[in-house]
Amino acid sequence: HRDSISSEIFGRCIYGMNLNTLGHIILELWPTLSFCRTDATNPKETDTSDTSVYMVSFYFRSRSDVQTCTTWKAPIIWEGMFNPDLYDQTHKKEGSSVALTVFAVGRYLDEYLKTFLQSSENHFMLGLPVSYYVFTDMPEKVPHINLGPQRTLKVIKVHKHSRWQDISMMRMKTITDVIESDIRHHCTHVFCFDVDQVFVGRFGSEALGESVALLHAYFYRFPKSFFSYDRNPNSKAYMETGDFYYHAAVFGGTWKSVKALAEACYQSIMEDKKNNVEALWHDESHLNKYLWMHKPSRVLSPEYCWDIQIGYRSDIQVTRLLWAPKQYDKLRTP
Numbered sequence: 299h300r301d302s303i304s305s306e307i308f309g310r311c312i313y314g315m316n317l318n319t320l321g322h323i324i325l326e327l328w329p330t331l332s333f334c335r336t337d338a339t340n341p342k343e344t345d346t347s348d349t350s351v352y353m354v355s356f357y358f359r360s361r362s363d364v365q366t367c368t369t370w371k372a373p374i375i376w377e378g379m380f381n382p383d384l385y386d387q388t389h390k391k392e393g394s395s396v397a398l399t400v401f402a403v404g405r406y407l408d409e410y411l412k413t414f415l416q417s418s419e420n421h422f423m424l425g426l427p428v429s430y431y432v433f434t435d436m437p438e439k440v441p442h443i444n445l446g447p448q449r450t451l452k453v454i455k456v457h458k459h460s461r462w463q464d465i466s467m468m469r470m471k472t473i474t475d476v477i478e479s480d481i482r483h484h485c486t487h488v489f490c491f492d493v494d495q496v497f498v499g500r501f502g503s504e505a506l507g508e509s510v511a512l513l514h515a516y517f518y519r520f521p522k523s524f525f526s527y528d529r530n531p532n533s534k535a536y537m538e539t540g541d542f543y544y545h546a547a548v549f550g551g552t553w554k555s556v557k558a559l560a561e562a563c564y565q566s567i568m569e570d571k572k573n574n575v576e577a578l579w580h581d582e583s584h585l586n587k588y589l590w591m592h593k594p595s596r597v598l599s600p601e602y603c604w605d606i607q608i609g610y611r612s613d614i615q616v617t618r619l620l621w622a623p624k625q626y627d628k629l630r631t632p
Contacts, residue, residue, distance in 0.1 A: 356380050364599070364613050368541065374513070374597040377615040380504045386425050389503040395427040396506070397485040397553070399476070401469050402434045402493045403458050410493045410622055412441040419446060421497035421618070429485055433472055452480075470564040470581055477557040489550035490560075495603065499618040507596030509551040509559070511589050515600040515608060515621075517543035528583040533575045534566035535583035540590040546582035548603050548619070551594075562588050 356379040358366045366374050373379070398418065402411040415430065422428065427448040432440055435458035445451060456472055473490060481488055487506050517525055520543075527537035550556060563584040570577060577583035601614055605621040 361613075368593070368597060370593045372593065372595050372597055374599055375504055375602075376599045376613070377601060382500060382502055382504065385503045389426060389506065394487060394503065394506060395429070395485045396423045397429045397431060397477075397481045397488045398422065399431045399433070399473055399488065399490045400493050401456070401472075402432060402440075403456065404435065406493050407434055407436055407439055409625065410495075412443070413496055413622070414491070414493050415441070415443045415451075417497035419443065419449070421499060422501045423503060424500075426503060427485075429481070431476055431481070433469070468564075468567075470560040470567065470584075473560040474557055474564060477553050477560070482553045482557070485553060487550060488553050488556040489548065490556065492547040494622045494624065495547065496620050496622050497618065498620050499601075499616050501602065501618045505550070505596070505598055505602065507551060507594075509555040509589075509592070509594040510549060510596045510598060511542075511544045511594035512548040512598045512603055513600050514543045514545040515603060515605050518600050526579060527586060528578040530575065530578070532573060533577045533583070534569050535577035535587045537587055537590060540586060541593070542597070544582075544586050544589055544594075545603055546579075546585045547621075548598065549585065551596075559585070559588055559592070 356366070356373050356375065358373070358379065360378045361376045364374070364376055366376060366379060368374060400411070400414060402414075411432070411434075415432075418428075418430075424446075428450075430449070430451040432451065432453045433456045434440060434453065435456060437453045437455050440453050443451065454472075454476065469490075473488075477488060489505075489510075522539055525540060525543040527540060527543070528535040529538075530536055549559070551559070563581055566584045566587070567577070567581065601616055601618050603619045603621070604614060604617045606617075607621075
């Protein structure tokens with residue numbers, strides 16, 4: 299018989315929906331529906347529209363070749379698991395809006411920023427209001443980009459640190475500050491990206507959630523013993539084990555959740571600095587520790603940040619964001 303649906307889940311599903319919308323969703327999803335966790339808690343306690351917008355569920359059984367649900371029942375999003383039009387319609391109805399933060403400091407601006415922004419205009423959260431926040435030490439060199447409707451760009455000057463590791467780690471402080479001073483007044487969600495990436499396919503509203511993490515393309519198939527967590531017990535990022543290995547090149551969520559993550563990571567980084575300790579993979583190590591202690595409500599598959607150097611993988615049916623060619627010797631030279 300059909301999977302049973304608890305009265306609590308059903309109640310969450312119908313909250314804020316009219317009968318036509320609810321009927322459409324049930325008729326479409328019922329044959330393959332398998333309930334994982336939703337992002338909503340108590341709608342009345344949530345100030346980010348975590349109501350009907352998150353109740354558009356996923357086709358969990360459509361991808362038997364991959365893990366589609368975490369042990370804490372958060373969805374892991376793969377191609378074939380969602381109806382993009384239904385997600386977009388629901389997020390538009392609920393008034394979702396997204397801030398995209400990206401850092402382009404030093405040679406990274408010339409090498410990557412224009413391609414990143416142009417490709418984002420073609421693929422990132424199309425149909426929703428998007429506000430770009432570009433952080434750079436050279437505002438005058440930010441390229442002009444023709445933006446679509448409901449899309450804006452702000453350039454914010456930041457200090458260039460002498461080491462790329464410090465640039466990477468200190469972005470957490472900058473993200474915290476701009477969310478508090480600006481983003482929270484204008485956007486419901488935030489996504490934070492590395493600049494050395496290129497959008498090549500839909501990166502849409504199905505990725506929006508309370509707290510969103512990304513499976514690292516190089517580790518998602520490996521056993522946990524291979525994950526490159528920080529193993530130094532003197533670091534605040536120290537982990538003996540975890541759930542997954544997450545990639546800090548992409549993370550997001552509601553502005554409140556992203557602010558909490560960035561603030562916690564920054565505090566841990568500064569604690570390490572006081573003790574003359576530096577985590578193995580810098581802010582990524584601290585991000586993994588935080589997401590182990592505070593489970594994400596939505597996990598993105600490696601489709602959402604893939605490296606073509608890995609080669610063919612049968613489970614990667616589409617790619618949405620690709621690593622740009624790395625030129626560390628050139629770009630990270632003082």
